[in-house]
Amino acid sequence: MISHPVAPARTYVLVWLGLVTLLLLTLGSAYLPLGWLNGVVNLAIAAAKALLVMIFFMHLRSSHYVLRLAAAAGFFWLAILIGLSLSDFLAR
Amino acid sequence: MWNVPLFPDRASSLAARVDVLFFVWLALATLVALAVAVLIVFFSIKYRRGSSANRATAPEAVRARRDRRIELAWIFVPLSLFFVMFAWAAELYYEHAAPPGDAIDVYVVGKQWMWKLEHAGGQREIDELHVPAGRPIRLVMTSEDVIHDFFMPVFRIKQDVLPGRYTILWFNATKAGDYHVFCSQYCGTDHSRMIGHVVVMAPAAFEAWLARGNGAQTMATRGAERFRQYGCSGCHGANASVHAPKLEGLFGKPVQLEGGGTVTADERYIHDSVMLPKKEVVAGYAPIMPSFQGQIAEEDLLDIVEYIKSLHDAREGTVR
Amino acid sequence: MADSAIVARQFDDAAQQRTAADLGIWIFLATEILFFGALFAAYTITRIRYPEAFAIASRLTNVALGSVNTGVLLTSSLTMALAVRATKLGARKASIAFMSATVALGLAFLAIKGIEYYLDYTGHLVPALNFSYAGPHANQVQIFFYLYFFMTGVHSLHMIAGICLVGVMIAMASRRAFSPAYYTPVELSGMYWHLVDVVWIFLYPLLYLVARS
């Protein structure tokens, strides 16, 4: 009987600690006067949090590559939507 | 009744060049479609079921190599052709989007379901556009409600006309005549009645038409009136106490913006500065100008734009 | 019935059934990403057009409640992940407890969101209802709040759906519907819950943290 591998509870708690740390980090960094970097830092931290959730809570770490592909496809196509639309708005 | 045109008139410098592009495509398309059709018919006859045609095939390895070569040929031959056609069409498109500097400006306002046009001299027209042949004409267009589209088939050009924004269309008419103008972006009930004429005249005849036109005031004069009426002169006028950017000689010049960057003071910039004054603030000025969004008709704003342009002319002509 | 531990007629075995469900939920989640994606695209382009207005408007959101809510949601993802783990291990009581915690945290999130909405309402920040803002860029600030309510509103609808889903899982678990051999519904509910969390992870900086410095 093949079944999903079961990660130890400790892993989940550590990931949660990581997530909360990143939350505090993004909240704190938002108050630093970094100019345009603020937005980049915010989004980078959000991406890191999303990756943590998807890799550990959603088990992408141990998933078949097709599942990772499906997850990546959603974000990749979103990048197409935003990126190619921006090509108009930024070049007008 | 039996006047059945199969090809449109050609009345601008661009039209002939678009037609050449069209005919080249037509030739290519016909060639490909015929090739496919001839092959299908030929194979259908030669290899019809029961025919005695030779169907022996080459060994698998030989066939696979040959198939791959054929595949590559019909990927890369069309691809290189497409690049050529793309570049050609893109170059023409760029020219279509870049009006020459000496063009005569005519202002166009679309509204459900009519075209209102205005010449710099103040001559107003509805659903009709009189232009001289042989001079580049530049249309500065906007809409009061929905999206329209100013389409002149004989010039092979069209451009959507958007609310809240100026779009530009230009042409150089070559042949006198009376031609169709269509609204080609669906705009509601009487979309198909939002049509008009573009009347191309010999330059002399056009001058005569302008002279007997209904322009009691030029657009700039009218714009000056609006400028006072909407209270613009209170801050931008000669003896205003408020610290507001000078408008004389502004048009066509680069403007330094607060927070870095420069823009050219074109029609779009003036329009947006009135409607969204906080968007592009001139460096060194406080962002205190109120927005006129929803408070000024597009037609009045066009008058003001023309007035500000004329300030530019006045300065170079007299002040110096 | 596919809901029972028995393999549904179209599948060969339980492994095929479960991998099919895994792939199905991931594709569904990809569609969810693009469903919200249209809003993220609208947000990005509008923000690029009105950067100052978005900076001003974002400062009008309640960053304290927003941050607390982010913490609540992240914690609910932890409890959900632990619930799925417990179900897989056959620890029924723990699984029910963790799922109940998840539901409680989800409800807490909605309650805090509700308080925020109420504060926005009393602050006259609700477009189409009572929006009035005296500062500069009022019109564009309103667009920000339109997007704010739209995005958080659609997200909250997903939260409500998630809470109902986990509620059903609790009911099924208490009827001993799951076992280490069959836990797909809990797994899938968990995946959905986490994705709704991921959406919020992006909403949080985009709505609350623009130009705080």
Place this chain on the structure above:
Amino acid sequence: MTAATAHRTYLGAGFSLWSWLSSVDHKRIAILYAVSITVFFFIGGAAATLIRMELITPAGDLVSAETYNKLFTMHGVIMVWFFLIPSIPSTLGNFLVPLMIGARDLAFPRLNLASWYLYILGGLFTIGALVAGGVDTGWTFYTPFSTMFSNTHVIAVAAGVFIVGFSSILTGINFIVTIHKMRAPGMTWFRLPLFIWSMYASSIIFVLATPVLAMTLFLIAIERFFGVGVFDPALGGDPLLFQHLFWFYSHPAVYVMILPAMGVASEIITCFARNRVFAYRSMAYAVLAIAIIGFLVWGHHMFVSGQSIYAGMMFSLLSFLVAIPSAIKVFNWTATLYKGSISFDAPMLYALGFVGLFTIGGMTGLFLASLALDVHLHDTYFVVAHFHYIIVGGAVMAFLGGIHFWWPKITGRIYSDGWARFAAILVFFGFNLTFFPQFILGYLGMPRRYHEYPPEFQVLNVLSSAGASILAIGYLLPLAYLFWSLRYGAAAGANPWRAKGLEWQTPSPPPTENFVVTPVITEAPYAYAESRNG
């Protein structure tokens, strides 16, 4: 047919209405879909008939301008979302995907039934809105007309399309999972019939494009209802943002209509040419390439919209790229005929007609991708003719071909081949007469969506309307002889065409579980030449 065998087929699994409405058998759901999309096809067709009748004369004398606008909107909305997009995937796809890969059903049979109910619910909303007075925005819902200026039932129709979008999404999820997980032993990816590849590629578009449309329609509804939003310039929005979001879905949606048609054509042409398909792998890669590159070209609908000209150039270049895999497909179908043993049964006539009309449609698409030429042709009848060549000449022709090809499998009956060939030829000529004049009208400058038009366009419009009446007969004929065959047609047997696909190795109509024994696949598809005997 004996009572014992009758009981075993999927058609005999129950005879009450409820046995159909509650069935989770993919084959019965396919029939549910077939009946419903046929109804919608004829509703949309009725609108088209009235449009063509109005356009016989230049003056708007048959219906009022408002009615005319509602008619072309209804024609577009119904044909696009309630006929073309679901047409091949939800009928032939639903029926054939499990059969072709050797599965007992789709991965999620109840989801499949749910998707049909969503389709019907969306359809009810739309029909309800039409009965209540209709909608006049065009199927494109351009803002700010749809949000602020139209006073028709925009929200109800948007809701209908929103709902039917989820029906597409569920179908897409089901197909992708089924193709990944449910293939019979030995059915490797490169042994899949090309129809399966085309279903897979279409499903990618279903799941990744449709949600964007759904949210965009939601934004439209809210903006219209509350008067705040991001699309209307009067509110500070940008109408081009709407166009980007809309075409991000709606351009790939065009490929959702044509990809399945390509799959059908590949099955039919190989069978009746008794030949392997030319360059199988590049055919499979081509459908994937079309599906993916098809997402990158949407801005070519916006060359004159006020979009940045540089963005326009990028979208133009990408549009040429997507033409390459389509060209590969056309050349490969033609090459498949080489050294075949070709017979011309009705399905083959439809398929060859498809190749011809699709070639014309595709080539004229290149005219439109050429920036400067599109400036002239955009929003004229040239565009109307182009996309009808693709989706009526292409997709509908192939859909009819597919129906004729698999009819014996689906119903177990043989229809009259003579009538079917006659109908195929009628459709081909009627179609060309209807839409070829529109290319000329377009270059002359006649804009689309015109209720009245200048008199010099009349002769070409009359030709077009005459063609449409022939086309209408061509579409009604199959309805008659196919129904006739249900009662009087001869029994088909398992494999009347001596075709190679797995679906032909089970009885006609297939038993509920599809295969008596799970098949094991040992060879590549289309192994016709190997077993050719004259």
